[in-house]
Amino acid sequence: MIRLRGSGRLSVIGTIIVALMLMAVPLPDGIDAFRPDWVTLTLIYWAMIMPRTWSVGSAWIVGIVLDVAQGTILGQHALALSVVVFVTVKFHLLMRVFPMQQLAATVFALLALYQFLLFWINGVAGVDAPAIAYWAPVLSGTLLWPAVSVFLRSVSSRVQLR
């Protein structure tokens, strides 16, 4: 198990902040819907690698920040992220030994769960959104997962060396 102190925690927070920024960067109209859930991908990775440090509580706090940044119902992303990270932490040992394709399939399922929770809350709250807003991020997120995990692995290994 990887154990990190001060600086490690800071660099993880750094990656989360970068993910929050990527959620806000303006994209052209057509591509806009295909913005991957950067924050979700980042949190899934850290929950898989360091489930003791980055678990449901931190996911919930990040979710609240995301809710405020995006102006959604307060608690919507918090709930979805908590549940997704909970599932990730539950299966983190399995996910670590999964081969690439299987891990990608798991991430696909987690992202789909995430979007389903958002969709469900939107339905209860009466927020109407086109279907593409839900399935497009799942596809793009799964496609970008390898890149995200390689990048985050480089961050975590650099931190470990210190």
Add this chain to the structure above:
Amino acid sequence: MVASRANSSNPARIPALGVRVLGAIALSILLMVLDHRQDHLSSVRQAVGAAVYPIQVVVDSPFRLWEWIRESTSDRNQLHLDLSRLQAERLLTSARLQRLAALEAENARLRGLLEARAQVRDEVRVAEIMAVDANPYRHNLVIDVGERDGVYNGQAIVDADGVVGQVIETGLTTSQAMLISDPSHALPVEVNRNGLRTIANGTGEFDSLDLPFLPNNADIRPGDLLVTSGLGGAFPSGYPVAVVRAVNRMPQRRFADVTATPSAALDQVREVMLIWSSANKPQAEAQATDD
């Protein structure tokens, strides 16, 4: 399933995980109910918003920088062209303004004769749209003014050509606005030509509004200008909203199918004006009567 095997092979690895996730879910649901049903959580939003603000500024800054570089390096020729165009525009608008002053005086005189309440001029302030994408489910913008500048919920936002939207959430230094093209936005309008009142709904597309409540025999035709009627209370009256694009009268239905093109370029605006409407803001009214 694999799931249960993983679970049993390392029992209670992370202590109290189930309790934590149940707590998180319960807390989220509580927040959502409070946030959705009433407006109790604006202070929470503001507190968290203070943490979000630097993120928005960082995201926005490259676009600002690019704009600044473009402006400061645009060549002499372009500047000359801009200058002559602006001068021509200024001449035109000031000519129109001269007539407006006369009309305003006449209007006030007539209102005086009718003993109607004098119309007070609305206060405006220019705000810049931050290059930040917000809510993926709505047509929203983030603007760079907030409660500190006196922005309030429901405040009307216009650009040079027409109504853009209204403020739906105020932070300390930034606010979120909903565009009139958002599917959940409805705006009371009237036809400028004959005063016919109706509602303009957003459609989810930037270049189209829907007027669903006009009967088949309504006096409306393509090219009619729609202006705010001021009846909803949020928007001051008389601002242009859209131009009717198509009127489809269907005898078998009760209502005609009317679509309109928003006057404001909703997907291109960079600067907008916030209106402190005299009817909405008690302070503004008090100020105006002092004048």
